[in-house]
Amino acid sequence: MANHDRQQTPVSHKRSVNENPRQVAVDVLVQVTQGSYSNLALNAALKDHHLSDRDVALCTQLVYGVLQHRLLLEFWLKPFVKRPNKVQPWVLALLETAVYQRELLSKIPDHAIFNETIALAKQRGHEGTRRFVTGVLHALANQGLTNVDTIKDPLTRLSVRYSVPMPWIQRLRVELGDAKAQRILTSLNQPAAQSIRINQAAGDRDAILTALHQSELMFSTSEVSGDGLRITKGHPVLSAAFQEGLFTIQDESAMLPVEALNVQPTDQVLDACAAPGGKTTQIAGYLDASAGGHVTGLDLYDQKVALIKDNAQRLHVADRISAIKLDARQANEHFNEASFDRILVDAPCSGIGLLRRKPEIRYAKTLADSQKLQQIQLEILDAVAPLVKKNGIIIYSTCTIVQAENDDVANAFVKSHPDFEFVTVSTTRHLKSQRTTPWLTIYPDDYRSDGFFICGFKRRD
Structure with a gap:
């Protein structure tokens, strides 16, 4: 199911582990596995590392993408990782990021995914880790991944395809019907809109909107809430307008x-x-x-x-x-x-x-x-x-x-x-x-x- 129409963009291997967006994403994924909330862990990690805007975007995409598709990624990796409970959590997370990039993203070439993943396995682990990760990646590239459509039970197939545990799928279907449940499941793995709430107490709305533009934030008016805006470009938490209290991060x-x-x-x-x-x-x-x-x-x-x-x-x-x-x-x-x-x-x-x-x-x-x-x-x-x-x-x-x-x-x-x-x-x-x-x-x-x-x-x- 790999997307082979990828842009052949060059990738630098000179970055340290600490400033590598893939490594930051792996660390966040491990924290989430241990009980942290994804948004809090990711925000804290981005503040602790000096990533470019492009790397922030990649790191964010990897964290949420892997979490959203984890059951699917586990299904795809199962033939190649025989005893996942024996594998260190960070190594599993690293493999999941690699499969996610290869199968569900379209702009990253195979050689970049493989080279970066293997380099991180070697830098953070040891020679045995590098060999294991290399073997898994080459095996899945050579053998291909199992098609979800081969799952015979329809509910199990839905659960794996959308990475939602079966009890929740069953509950949604019972309460809302098959059609609405399907629409909800399809929507859940789409990117979340980034939204903010204008602070009523901070002054005139037009003045606040001007300050947002000056903070290099682009936005559209919310169709859901009166004081809401959807951010279409920029990083609100890092802006001067956020520090000045002109808005807060809040879902519509x-x-x-x-x-x-x-x-x-x-x-x-x-x-x-x-x-x-x-x-x-x-x-x-x-x-x-x-x-x-x-x-x-x-x-x-x-x-x-x-x-x-x-x-x-x-x-x-x-x-x-x-x-x-x-x-x-x-x-x-x-x-x-x-x-x-x-x-x-x-x-x-x-x-x-x-x-x-x-x-x-x-x-x-x-x-x-x-x-x-x-x-x-x-x-x-x-x-x-x-x-x-x-x-x-x-x-x-x-x-x-x-x-x-x-x-x-x-x-x-x-x-x-x-x-x-x-x-x-x-x-x-x-x-x-x-x-x-x-x-x-x-x-x-x-x-x-x-x-x-x-x-x-x-x-x-």
């Missing part, structure tokens, strides 16, 4: 729960599950501190509370944010009843809506996790329900797309709290305005943004 769908809150300048708001503070600072952008508007963000861990505070400082909204270490399930023991005009519960969830941006989640989370999380989600809603004022609004959101954590939680909450009723979720762009449900579900294939669920509850007068 993740901006929607705060839009649905309809925050007013004088509101008292509770963000019950706040870290790292993206939505907390978004809420704060709508508040007028001089008129008493304030948002309180909660998290379980000191280091995450510190993240909220750091983001508040960078985005110039520290005067209207309090960050507290507190389990949201104990919020009713800490705050007085009817203390808040608005409450956001962006609940801990399985994260299945993030598979494009955090592809490792598909291998780490299970359906059993989804059921356990449902209990936690309901406990948080139960705890914050008394804290919202009459006629006040609670927005419940998740970054997952399975009903156990979404529809089922929403219906169970209203059933057990007769003093609450559904309110129809509305967003700046009036997304899916013709839907029949009061809640809004964004699937990964809808707008190429993260999958999200947003539901509103109003406390009766």
